[in-house]
Amino acid sequence: MTRFTRKPSLIAIWAASFGFGTVSLPAVGQEQAGDQLFSFGLQEKVGATDNIRLDNTSAGTTYYSDTELSFGFANESGPHALEFFASGLFRMVDDPVIGTDSGFRDPNVDLSYLLDGVNSRLSLLASYSKPDLAFLDPLQQGDINDQDFYSGGGQREDYYASLRFESGLQSPLGFVFDLNSQARRYDNTTDPLLFANQTDTAAIGLIFRFSPVASGRVDVSDSRYRAEDANDTNRETRDLTFGLDYEPSAISLLSVDFGHSKVLETFGALPGVENNLSGPIAAVSFQRQMPNGEVSATFDTILTQNGRQNTLEGGRIFELPTGVFEFSIGVAEGETFDARPIGSIAYSVETLRSAFNVGLSRTASISDTLSQATETTRLDLGYALDLNEVSALSFNLYYADISLVGNSATGQDRERGSFYATYNHNVTEDWDLVLGYEYKYYKPNTGGAANSNGVFFSLQRDFEVFR
Numbered sequence: 001m002t003r004f005t006r007k008p009s010l011i012a013i014w015a016a017s018f019g020f021g022t023v024s025l026p027a028v029g030q031e032q033a034g035d036q037l038f039s040f041g042l043q044e045k046v047g048a049t050d051n052i053r054l055d056n057t058s059a060g061t062t063y064y065s066d067t068e069l070s071f072g073f074a075n076e077s078g079p080h081a082l083e084f085f086a087s088g089l090f091r092m093v094d095d096p097v098i099g100t101d102s103g104f105r106d107p108n109v110d111l112s113y114l115l116d117g118v119n120s121r122l123s124l125l126a127s128y129s130k131p132d133l134a135f136l137d138p139l140q141q142g143d144i145n146d147q148d149f150y151s152g153g154g155q156r157e158d159y160y161a162s163l164r165f166e167s168g169l170q171s172p173l174g175f176v177f178d179l180n181s182q183a184r185r186y187d188n189t190t191d192p193l194l195f196a197n198q199t200d201t202a203a204i205g206l207i208f209r210f211s212p213v214a215s216g217r218v219d220v221s222d223s224r225y226r227a228e229d230a231n232d233t234n235r236e237t238r239d240l241t242f243g244l245d246y247e248p249s250a251i252s253l254l255s256v257d258f259g260h261s262k263v264l265e266t267f268g269a270l271p272g273v274e275n276n277l278s279g280p281i282a283a284v285s286f287q288r289q290m291p292n293g294e295v296s297a298t299f300d301t302i303l304t305q306n307g308r309q310n311t312l313e314g315g316r317i318f319e320l321p322t323g324v325f326e327f328s329i330g331v332a333e334g335e336t337f338d339a340r341p342i343g344s345i346a347y348s349v350e351t352l353r354s355a356f357n358v359g360l361s362r363t364a365s366i367s368d369t370l371s372q373a374t375e376t377t378r379l380d381l382g383y384a385l386d387l388n389e390v391s392a393l394s395f396n397l398y399y400a401d402i403s404l405v406g407n408s409a410t411g412q413d414r415e416r417g418s419f420y421a422t423y424n425h426n427v428t429e430d431w432d433l434v435l436g437y438e439y440k441y442y443k444p445n446t447g448g449a450a451n452s453n454g455v456f457f458s459l460q461r462d463f464e465v466f467r
Contacts, residue, residue: 039464041070041087047456052134053097053153054442054450060096064135066105067091070462081114091132097153106131120167127160133189137418137440139398144378146369147184147193149402149414151444154189158182174207197227197369217243217257225368232268233371235305237261239281251289258282261303265371275305293317293326304366306373306406307335311365313342323349332364336406337373340364353386364405373406390426395419415449417441427459434458 045066051058070087086109092102108129115122134153138144160182168174183198203221210216218241225235241259248254258280265275283300297314313330325347333339344361359380367374377400384394397419404412422436436456443449 035076035466037072037074037464037466039070039072039074039085039462041068041460041462043068043089043458043460045456045458045460047454049438049452049454051450051452052095052454054151054440054452056448056450058452062096062134063094065092068106079116081112081116083110083112085110106135119170120165121169122166123162123164125160125162128158130155130157137398139378139380139400139416139418144376144400146367146374146402149400149416150189150191150194151442151450152190154194155187156189156194157185157187159184168207172209174209176203176205176207178203178205192230193369195227195229195369197225197229199223199225199368213247215245217241217245219243219259227369229369231270233265234268235263235265237263237303241281253287255285256283263303263305265305277303277305277307279303279308293319293324296328304334305371306366309334309366311342315344320349322351323347334366334373336366337364338405338407340375340405355382355384357382370404372404374402375405376400376402392424394422394424412445413443414445415441415443430463431459431461434460 043066045068046064048061048063050061052062053059066089068087068089070085072083072085074083075081086107088107089105090102091105092100094100106129108131109127111124111126113122113124132153133150133156136156138148138150141148160180162178162180164179165177166174179202181198181200183196185196186194201221201223203219205217205219208216208218219239221237221239223237223239225233225237227233239259239261241257243255243257246254259282260278261281262278263275267273281300281302283298285296285298287294287296294317295315296317299310299312301308301310303309309332311330311332313328315326315328317324317326327343327345329341329343331339332342342362342364344359346357346359346361348357349355357380360378362375362377364373364375366372379397379399381397382395384392386392397417399415399417401413401415403414418441419439420436421438422434425433425435427433434457436458438454438456439451440454441449441451
């Protein structure tokens with residue numbers, strides 16, 4: 001039997017386009033075990049940007065046309081669950097730097113598989129993407145790191161694969177094996193911050209279920225980081241930890257971990273130079289459900305290539321009638337940086353015709369790629385309004401900055417910002433018209449700030465089919 005799902009609201013379309021996660025599900029009682037869900041997408045986008053690489057002095061206006069196709073497949077049959085998604089686009093560009101160009105761009109593939117047994121579980125994940133950095137806005141990603149504060153263009157390749165096997169899920173003794181690899185490569189880039197790196201991690205663990213409210217853990221992990229940076233960095237981190245989870249009540253959970261860590265860092269370009277550290281590590285966390293949300297507190301002390309780092313943070317979540325308000329506050333400090341305040345505050349609300357969210361966060365930690373203490377601040381702001389049944393307006397603002405905060409770090413700040421204003425109109429039941437304006441801002445650690453203005457027009461269709 002073939003049938004189409006109900007068309008989502010304009011707010012849901014806006015949320016999916018600008019970082020607010022939405023999930024499309026069939027109506028209750030429609031989906032049967034073994035149903036296959038096929039999703040298809042087609043989008044034609046035309047735009048112009050006056051400084052697409054965010055150079056200090058614009059080379060001129062870039063005109064482009066993107067024809068994007070996407071395909072998704074999901075199947076759940078008994079203990080098996082398989083999901084696959086792929087997308088890519090054909091891009092034509094008239095650019096003042098590279099001239100006229102065309103070709104297949106921005107491939108993206110995601111694959112996941114889950115096998116649930118009576119007493120075991122196997123999960124596999126794999127993904128690949130190769131975005132064009134000049135057209136990418138990293139602030140729309142869920143997480144950002146040092147290499148997202150780049151300048152110029154080029155391409156970035158991201159690889160990720162993981163395998164996790166769990167046994168004894170319903171037994172007093174359980175076993176966990178976890179293997180994952182994450183790699184990043186760059187082509188045609190000029191920013192020295194953009195160097196290839198890869199992290200491979202293997203971990204095994206035993207779980208002891210002493211009672212319905214208490215369980216213990218023993219975990220062993222080995223993580224290896226390699227980077228093609230100026231020093232040709234290689235870093236290996238080995239951890240052995242023991243843990244205990246205890247539920248003092250039906251609404252509370254206390255977790256305690258302690259163990260030993262060893263970090264060995266060597267440099268291919270600096271023979272004989274190494275960082276060799278070892279010592280105890282620990283973590284404590286507490287969560288308690290409240291009538292209107294949750295309260296939590298965490299503390300951890302870890303070893304990095306730059307010595308020990310301690311983090312303490314507490315938070316509260318309030319579930320409101322039409323939204324959620326949450327905040328956290330804490331402090332982080334390490335051997336190479338003084339105590340720094342950290343925390344976050346976020347508020348989101350949704351009504352029948354509008355949606356609003358705002359989030360502000362600050363973190364401090366030792367950077368894997370820079371091997372220095374960094375402080376990152378992020379601000380996300382979004383508002384969407386249904387003008388009527390077929391049209392909507394949305395506004396999104398993103399900002400982030402990163403700075404070195406070590407004992408001798410100065411003048412290393414980088415900033416990024418972007419703003420989007422879009423108008424969405426349902427031309428027909430299946431086709432959506434989008435008109436938009438975008439503004440991007442970048443300030444490197446040296447030189448002046450750069451910005452760009454762009455306009456775009458797109459016509460898109462997304463639909464799902466059950467079989």
